[in-house]
Amino acid sequence: MSLVTIGNKGLKGAPPAGAEGSAVTVPVTKDASQQRQKRMIAEHFDRLSTAKEDGKKVAYTFVPGNLTELMGAFEMLPVLPEINALQSGMRGKSGAYISEAERGGHSEDVCSYVKCDIGMLRTGNVGPTGKVLPKPDLLLLSYTGCFTFMKWFELLKEEYNCPVVMLHVPYQADGIITPEMRQYVVDQLKSDVIPQMEQITGKKLNLDKLSEQLARSRRAEDALVKVWESAKNKPSPIDGYFGGVYYIGPIFSAFRGSEDAVAYYEELLAEVNERIKDGEGPMTPAGVMNNQKYRLVVEGPPSWTHFNEFWNMFSNEGAIAVASTYTRVGGLYDQGFRHDPQDPLGTLADYCLGCYTNRSLPSRIDLLEKYIKQYSADGFLINSVKSCNSFSAGQLMILRELEKRTGVPGAFVESDLVDPRYFGKANIENRLQSYLQMLEARKSGALAAATAEKPFVIGSNP
Amino acid sequence: MTAEPTAPQNDPAAAVLKRAHALTADYGTAPVKAWKEKNQGGLAIGHMPIYTPRVLLEAIGVLPVAIYGAGDKDIIRGDSYFQSYICHIPRSTIELGLTGMLDSLDGMIFPAICDVIRNLSGMWQMLFPKKWAAYLDLPQNFRPEVGGRFYKLELKRMARELHERGAKALSDEGLRAAIKDENLRRVALDKLAALRSDASWRVPASEAYLVTRAGGAIRAREHAALVEEYVAAANKRSGQPKDNVRVVLVGSFCEQPPFGLIKSLERAGCDIISDDLQLGIDYMEGAIDEKGDPLDALVDAFLHKGKATASRYIGEGRKGAALLDQVKRAKADGVIFAAASFCDPALLDQPMLETACEGAGIPFTSFKYAENTGQFQVIREQAGAFSDAVRLWESAA
Numbered sequence: 037m038s039l040v041t042i043g044n045k046g047l048k049g050a051p052p053a054g055a056e057g058s059a060v061t062v063p064v065t066k067d068a069s070q071q072r073q074k075r076m077i078a079e080h081f082d083r084l085s086t087a088k089e090d091g092k093k094v095a096y097t098f099v100p101g102n103l104t105e106l107m108g109a110f111e112m113l114p115v116l117p118e119i120n121a122l123q124s125g126m127r128g129k130s131g132a133y134i135s136e137a138e139r140g141g142h143s144e145d146v147c148s149y150v151k152c153d154i155g156m157l158r159t160g161n162v163g164p165t166g167k168v169l170p171k172p173d174l175l176l177l178s179y180t181g182c183f184t185f186m187k188w189f190e191l192l193k194e195e196y197n198c199p200v201v202m203l204h205v206p207y208q209a210d211g212i213i214t215p216e217m218r219q220y221v222v223d224q225l226k227s228d229v230i231p232q233m234e235q236i237t238g239k240k241l242n243l244d245k246l247s248e249q250l251a252r253s254r255r256a257e258d259a260l261v262k263v264w265e266s267a268k269n270k271p272s273p274i275d276g277y278f279g280g281v282y283y284i285g286p287i288f289s290a291f292r293g294s295e296d297a298v299a300y301y302e303e304l305l306a307e308v309n310e311r312i313k314d315g316e317g318p319m320t321p322a323g324v325m326n327n328q329k330y331r332l333v334v335e336g337p338p339s340w341t342h343f344n345e346f347w348n349m350f351s352n353e354g355a356i357a358v359a360s361t362y363t364r365v366g367g368l369y370d371q372g373f374r375h376d377p378q379d380p381l382g383t384l385a386d387y388c389l390g391c392y393t394n395r396s397l398p399s400r401i402d403l404l405e406k407y408i409k410q411y412s413a414d415g416f417l418i419n420s421v422k423s424c425n426s427f428s429a430g431q432l433m434i435l436r437e438l439e440k441r442t443g444v445p446g447a448f449v450e451s452d453l454v455d456p457r458y459f460g461k462a463n464i465e466n467r468l469q470s471y472l473q474m475l476e477a478r479k480s481g482a483l484a485a486a487t488a489e490k491p492f493v494i495g496s497n498p
Numbered sequence: 499m500t501a502e503p504t505a506p507q508n509d510p511a512a513a514v515l516k517r518a519h520a521l522t523a524d525y526g527t528a529p530v531k532a533w534k535e536k537n538q539g540g541l542a543i544g545h546m547p548i549y550t551p552r553v554l555l556e557a558i559g560v561l562p563v564a565i566y567g568a569g570d571k572d573i574i575r576g577d578s579y580f581q582s583y584i585c586h587i588p589r590s591t592i593e594l595g596l597t598g599m600l601d602s603l604d605g606m607i608f609p610a611i612c613d614v615i616r617n618l619s620g621m622w623q624m625l626f627p628k629k630w631a632a633y634l635d636l637p638q639n640f641r642p643e644v645g646g647r648f649y650k651l652e653l654k655r656m657a658r659e660l661h662e663r664g665a666k667a668l669s670d671e672g673l674r675a676a677i678k679d680e681n682l683r684r685v686a687l688d689k690l691a692a693l694r695s696d697a698s699w700r701v702p703a704s705e706a707y708l709v710t711r712a713g714g715a716i717r718a719r720e721h722a723a724l725v726e727e728y729v730a731a732a733n734k735r736s737g738q739p740k741d742n743v744r745v746v747l748v749g750s751f752c753e754q755p756p757f758g759l760i761k762s763l764e765r766a767g768c769d770i771i772s773d774d775l776q777l778g779i780d781y782m783e784g785a786i787d788e789k790g791d792p793l794d795a796l797v798d799a800f801l802h803k804g805k806a807t808a809s810r811y812i813g814e815g816r817k818g819a820a821l822l823d824q825v826k827r828a829k830a831d832g833v834i835f836a837a838a839s840f841c842d843p844a845l846l847d848q849p850m851l852e853t854a855c856e857g858a859g860i861p862f863t864s865f866k867y868a869e870n871t872g873q874f875q876v877i878r879e880q881a882g883a884f885s886d887a888v889r890l891w892e893s894a895a
């Protein structure tokens with residue numbers, strides 16, 4: 037899974053970088069943070085495009101459990117194939133890429149991110165800004181929260197014939213990080229990951245430099261948590277799902293640990309605080325959203341191919357996402373985790389171990405329950421994507437269990453990340469509308485008695 | 499598993515096949531109940547298909563029980579737990595649990611196969627809170643001092659937790675005895691593999707499968723004896739080599755194909771000489787070291803002798819090398835890729851393995867199935883066309 041590396045609140049006028057072909061229409065009031073993010077991304081892709089001439093080494097890696105600070109300490113440049121895939125989805129290119137991969141023998145049953153990436157590679161590897169992406173010097177297989185990652189990089193290894201280094205991050209099956217799990221990750225950093233990076237870059241790891249990066253990460257993380265928690269306000273000054281995917285861009289990708297990231301998050305927080313002061317909601321495709329009728333918690337990734345249409349379905353009806361789990365795939369900072377400059381390797385291990393999809397199903401349910409209660413949600417929605425077994429297997433149980441525990445009704449829709457064939461617009465829209473009508477009736481008391489006995493489920497009712 | 503091989507009564511292997519079938523009927527519940535009656539208070543622990551350290555369980559007096567889903571049983575409740583685009587085995591396993599078919603088990607182990615099995619481990623914890631449920635994180639780092647160390651601690655943790663629930667404490671003595679038994683099974687399975695390779699007309703793959711799978715709910719020593727008995731009996735069969743093509747079957751390591759599907763492949767002229775159907779029981783190349791520290795030996799066996807499969811990282815090794823080696827050892831003419839629908843690991847692996855086959859000039863064909871597939875006509879025709887093509891290819895070469 038992954039996230040958007042651009043945009044911000046001003047989605048209204050701000051197609052994500054490289055999303056020129058998408059259906060976003062809108063005016064042009066960009067926040068300073070949004071402009072900053074756009075510039076950061078453009079510069080990053082510029083650096084990538086001249087990486088070889090500049091003697092910079094390039095590492096391909098994944099969002100969950102990404103070792104950005106470590107790469108930063110080696111001055112390696114990260115490329116995140118998940119982000120390339122989602123950008124391809126937003127640019128309307130993923131369908132063709134997926135077809136290309138399927139023609140080459142890839143099954144229609146498997147994760148569409150992988151096929152989108154393979155298709156993009158086979159057709160020139162042109163990145164979101166229109167520039168050709170450099171080949172990797174290293175495939176850094178941060179194996180956190182998803183088995184498909186391993187297959188994905190095995191496939192890329194066949195294409196690039198470059199070294200791969202595996203960082204196996206054990207799963208939090210019992211909802212805890214044990215000392216053994218932590219030690220195992222640290223051991224691998226020492227025995228495999230760092231030596232491989234040293235060999236490729238020809239540099240020794242400078243622990244002080246790593247600690248400096250981690251200290252900056254911490255500052256950005258502090259600010260991001262305040263942004264998330266701002267959604268406890270009514271009206272909420274942010275959309276914690278559709279808008280949220282823009283906010284996570286810098287911190288889950290190439291920028292954590294940089295001064296740029298600190299500046300971005302501090303600026304974003306200031307803008308959010310300003311909106312709280314003014315009692316203003318966030319910008320959405322339907323305009324500034326002050327009339328917030330339904331507060332929802334969302335589980336599961338968005339559909340990138342129909343991102344704005346999907347968002348519109350919410351904002352047109354006055355539904356706002358106050359929290360989401362997808363925006364936690366690259367780190368659960370709001371649950372207390374911060375990078376610790378005093379313990380550079382241990383903290384990287386804790387980070388990798390703590391990502392959302394590396395948590396057991398019961399602890400995912402606990403987290404969602406907490407969000408529903410802490411953010412005073414009226415309901416919750418599960419967007420179950422066909423591609424992603426890591427997210428999707430077990431979501432029907434999440435639905436049931438959350439309804440049982442909170443008495444808050446849930447909705448369940450099915451789509452896909454970047455395969456446009458699986459977005460049934462009318463079906464999803466109808467379901468969502470009926471669900472919101474039901475929430476309305478429930479709010480007005482008409483359904484209070486009924487729901488007290490049996491929570492409502494719209495969608496794939498088990 | 500519902501279908502059964504129908505060996506004629508005068509067949510030397512008829513009796514052992516009948517016993518093997520009884521051991522697999524009703525999802526292995528009969529042998530578990532029989533064992534529990536004999537071993538009052540003993541624990542029986544289920545495990546999902548691959549790489550479970552059954553040796554460890556036997557060493558602490560626990561009966562390991564392989565669980566493969568519910569085959570072609572009608573699913574009534576399990577379907578409501580999974581979306582249509584998720585494979586079949588998790589829903590049918592939940593069905594078994596919810597309908598009381600697994601009540602004789604005291605717990606379940608979910609080895610790290612894929613995200614579905616991983617998430618199922620959490621669902622199981624919630625659905626059956628009184629039973630023990632463990633996710634077994636298999637190391638993907640194969641350095642003894644790194645991944646080996648972690649795996650050893652995982653094994654100790656499991657043994658400790660089971661001891662708290664009434665199993666024997668883990669001891670070197672217990673482990674050594676269990677390793678010896680497992681090695682007996684290894685010898686027997688190797689003999690079975692050799693016979694399949696040397697005289698495939700005496701050992702239909704469907705029988706080899708049944709006899710291997712029959713070890714799912716009995717101890718290794720008992721299973722070794724059963725396999726030996728079958729090999730001896732099959733060796734007595736007369737019969738002539740058939741003009742079939744020799745194939746390796748790949749991709750069916752988790753959700754198992756229906757028995758009828760294996761038979762259909764045979765009828766279509768494909769002798770399956772080697773496969774990855776039973777990686778829960780048959781997951782090692784070679785014996786576990788019987789000298790030195792037994793837990794280290796068990797760990798080392800996983801790190802260095804574990805068979806290749808899609809769920810296992812191969813590091814700097816060449817993708818497909820293990821398959822090519824398997825084809826060579828089996829003297830196979832071709833490969834059949836058979837994966838469960840929506841099986842991410844197998845289906846993502848497949849293009850790389852196909853490339854390896856193409857590079858080595860090995861013909862292959864592929865199809866998908868579900869454990870409850872009832873119609874095999876299309877697959878049979880496809881396999882028939884494949885075997886014809888291979889024969890033609892060979893005669894032209």
Ligand code: SF4
Nearest residue numbers: 037147182184424426
């Ligand atoms: S399976 Fe899910 S987590 Fe894994 S790569 Fe695909 S979308 Fe991402």
Ligand code: SF4
Nearest residue numbers: 585612752753841842
């Ligand atoms: S059949 Fe494949 S996807 Fe399904 S549980 Fe088994 S390994 Fe996972």
